[in-house]
Amino acid sequence: MTSKHISNGILRALAIVVGILLLLYFLVKIQSVIIYIIIAAVLSLIGRPIILFLRNKLKFPNTIAVISTMILMLSLLTGLVVLFIPLVLEQGKSLSLLEVDVLQAKIQDIFNQITAYFSSKGIDVLQKFENFDFVSQFKTIPNILNSIIGALGSLSVGLLSVLFISFFLMKDSQLLKKGLLTLMPSNNSEGRFSKSLETINNLLSRYFIGLIFQITILFVIYTIILLIFGISNAVVIAFLCALLNLIPYVGPLIGGILMFFLSMTSNIGLDFQSEILPTSLWILFCYGLAQLLDNFVSQPVIFSRTTKSHPLEIFLIIVICGILFGVVGMITAVPLYTALKVILKEFLSENKIVKSLTKDI
Numbered sequence: 001m002t003s004k005h006i007s008n009g010i011l012r013a014l015a016i017v018v019g020i021l022l023l024l025y026f027l028v029k030i031q032s033v034i035i036y037i038i039i040a041a042v043l044s045l046i047g048r049p050i051i052l053f054l055r056n057k058l059k060f061p062n063t064i065a066v067i068s069t070m071i072l073m074l075s076l077l078t079g080l081v082v083l084f085i086p087l088v089l090e091q092g093k094s095l096s097l098l099e100v101d102v103l104q105a106k107i108q109d110i111f112n113q114i115t116a117y118f119s120s121k122g123i124d125v126l127q128k129f130e131n132f133d134f135v136s137q138f139k140t141i142p143n144i145l146n147s148i149i150g151a152l153g154s155l156s157v158g159l160l161s162v163l164f165i166s167f168f169l170m171k172d173s174q175l176l177k178k179g180l181l182t183l184m185p186s187n188n189s190e191g192r193f194s195k196s197l198e199t200i201n202n203l204l205s206r207y208f209i210g211l212i213f214q215i216t217i218l219f220v221i222y223t224i225i226l227l228i229f230g231i232s233n234a235v236v237i238a239f240l241c242a243l244l245n246l247i248p249y250v251g252p253l254i255g256g257i258l259m260f261f262l263s264m265t266s267n268i269g270l271d272f273q274s275e276i277l278p279t280s281l282w283i284l285f286c287y288g289l290a291q292l293l294d295n296f297v298s299q300p301v302i303f304s305r306t307t308k309s310h311p312l313e314i315f316l317i318i319v320i321c322g323i324l325f326g327v328v329g330m331i332t333a334v335p336l337y338t339a340l341k342v343i344l345k346e347f348l349s350e351n352k353i354v355k356s357l358t359k360d361i
Contacts, residue, residue, distance in 0.1 A: 036158060040165035045205040046212070047073060047170055066170040070163070080239075113273070196346040200339045203307060207335065210302035211246070218242040218294055222259070225286045229279055232266045241287075245294070248318045248330050252291050260284050307338045 027034065047069045054065035169175055219242035226234030241255035263280045303314050317337045321329035 032158070033161075036161045036165055039162050040169055042208055043073070043162070043166045044169040045201065046208045047166075048201070048205045049209065051170060063171060066167065069170060070167060074163075113276075192346045193343075196343045199342045199346075203338050203342065204335055206306040207302065207338065210306045214294065214298045214302055215242045215245060217298060218245055218290060221290045221293070222287070225283060225290070226259075226263070229263070229283055231263050231283070237262050246331060247327055248322075248333070250322070250327070250330065252294075256284060256287050256291075259287055303334070307334060309334075309338070309341070 047066075050069045050072065051062075051065045054060040054068055055062060060068065219238050222238035222241050223234055226238055231237065237259060241259050244251035244255040244258070247254070260280050260283065263283045264276050299311075303309055303311060307314070309317075314334060314337075318330050318333045321333035321336075323329075325332075
């Protein structure tokens with residue numbers, strides 16, 4: 001090997017490294033666009049069964065079926081917004097600038113009751129918080145509200161972008177598939193990859209629809225629980241806690257803490273020992289029962305029937321992705337793992353491990 005060959009090899013390797021770095025830089029710069037495409041792809045998968053029903057059963061033209069599906073989805077979104085905005089505004093009154101002093105006094109009062117209650121039991125755990133400066137903490141609330149308002153502009157642009165992309169992905173269900181196939185080398189693997197994409201579309205479509213049913217069931221159960229105990233803004237609290245279930249394992253824990261805290265703050269002004277604490281504990285107990293129902297009924301049905309994976313298999317994948325990529329990894333673990341299994345079955349079907357993992361697909 002001559003020095004010329006060595007130098008050419010080094011230059012080629014450097015060019016590859018520079019190309020990869022430029023590609024990563026480009027992807028970072030357009031990450032918002034990538035997110036829009038991913039969200040639009042998920043929406044198109046959710047709307048796919050509706051489009052097929054309108055097109056095949058009711059004989060709608062493809063474009064009319066897509067427009068009808070998007071109108072239905074937008075109507076549901078608008079209905080949620082119309083339902084929640086008055087409730088959020090009502091809840092936000094106590095968090096507005098004019099109510100900071102009142103809110104601070106109420107929370108300081110309930111804090112004093114908690115301290116007195118635990119002190120009467122001989123527990124001094126909360127004593128170190130006696131001098132906690134609530135005023136300085138609540139000064140951050142206006143900044144949070146301003147950040148939320150500032151984000152609304154970006155949200156509106158994102159919403160329009162997602163709707164625009166979703167329309168074309170729904171109108172031409174092969175659009176994303178064709179885009180991915182262009183990245184494949186022109187050989188016999190293209191047909192097998194195309195078949196894999198079709199299977200992935202079917203499985204993920206069922207999976208996302210299953211998630212919607214899961215969240216809806218939890219939302220109804222949480223709302224009933226909170227209404228029974230007379231908690232203010234029960235619908236908003238129930239929706240937030242149900243939505244947190246999109247984060248496997250960690251989300252329900254955060255939702256339980258959130259529901260417990262909000263149920264306590266909804267009863268501010270009542271006696272802590274006889275009213276606030278028993279009510280909040282009963283709500284937390286009912287929340288736990290709802291989670292047991294979800295873990296042993298809803299989730300096994302969704303995961304086993306839609307992704308064709310064993311619950312233990314799903315658990316390990318979610319934990320591993322959570323360790324490697326955090327919350328985003330936990331949320332995307334199941335869809336990505338499902339897609340990977342389908343591709344492995346198509347291209348490595350004779351492998352013993354792959355055959356064992358994909359026998360139900």
